[in-house]
Amino acid sequence: MITETVDVSTNDPMAAAIEVFTRRGYDATTVDDLADAVALSRSTFFRRFGSKEEVVFADHDLLLDQVETYLATSPLPPLEAVCAAGRLVFDHHVDRREVSVARFALLHDVPALRDRELITSHRYERAFTRYLRASLAATADREYVSVAFSSAAVALHNAILRRWLLAPAADLAPELRAQLRALVRAFAPTRDQRRREGVLVAVFDPEADRETILESIRQSLG
Amino acid sequence: MITETVDVSTNDPMAAAIEVFTRRGYDATTVDDLADAVALSRSTFFRRFGSKEEVVFADHDLLLDQVETYLATSPLPPLEAVCAAGRLVFDHHVDRREVSVARFALLHDVPALRDRELITSHRYERAFTRYLRASLAATADREYVSVAFSSAAVALHNAILRRWLLAPAADLAPELRAQLRALVRAFAPTRDQRRREGVLVAVFDPEADRETILESIRQSLG
């Protein structure tokens, strides 16, 4: 075992772990090494972080809590609240650029950690779904809208986050905002706009002439 | 170690493994027990299935292959092809009701296997995304449509599959079809319908009178 004093002064075991994994290699780093690096006993390490994989995503425990309390108290309409929660998570990463980028690079080399990331990000998806199920109006397809929207929102977030991680100089927050807004529009094409403006959709035979089409619209508008 | 001769005649190690896990408990079953049950040496077991977790989802290797070759050869428009692929996966489960239900019950008790399921089903999502990215028309948001649609499709599939697993007597295939169709509609409100019928969407001030609205539509159709 190699005694190594990583900068513990930051008091961020996750960052220290990522640093050690990156420098020494994930497989080559034993939990003993890791415990040394974060100045904890092996026992305490497992008690605090659960596993060698989970340290790498330790920040998400807290973040998920924040997301859940945000959802519980947000005044926004459900779908918008989920979007805002997604932006919360995105900002969390942007605010810690250095660790986020380091973790991203590490994941590139370690499949096991990519799997763990998947599991981690799925916890957000479940939180979103649970929230939407409880908050959306009780239409017939509420369940499926909740499931599909949550999943798509998380997927969009992840895709844009990954793009940002490849080029952290860019500000992709507006991009995320725009894509999530588009998602809301796709899932609630009528409800959310109906307050300000009416929507009319006419399906017609493209062969028909203009006046015939207009006449049937006139009748529909009654 | 307990020597136990599970019905190996079916030649389905996955089913045998699920059976043993269910009867003896996942944690209580060692890989040695497992290897015995499927009439393989420990070494060969790992070579063939990779891990104790992965045996439980061994069928997905083949299924994912089928899905990928289906996508590569399907004549349907991209989004519909993904829907069809999703139905392929659904049917696979329905066709093997007994194993599927047994696995579902097992997952209920074993968190580690639920995580593994997540990872497994994500492989479909990636396959869908890759396919859509390559097949959709090169619009600006092709990437995000691919990501969001794939993810939502998989999520819908999983939700409906889970409902079916709770009550396998019901035929939920039409439900899946309908929900996936709705998803396509949400993501491609115009493109996919344009071939057979025109679509007209008019946004108007609900205070405006009928003729004013019709006049602006007339001009748009001009």
Next chain:
DNA sequence: TCACTTGTTGAAACTCAGTGTCACTCGATA
């Protein structure tokens, strides 16, 4: 028939993640 390859299998030893147990410490409270 005999080498020689190539791929599959089993046996066995080894590493190390993760668990469980027990004793210790420290701070708070009675």
Next chain:
DNA sequence: TATCGAGTGACACTGAGTTTCAACAAGTGA
């Protein structure tokens, strides 16, 4: 001072997964 509880460390133990090596096919060519 005695006690209680929570957090910690030391240590032993289990078992998953890896690696190595030998045995054994089943071709393949001479």
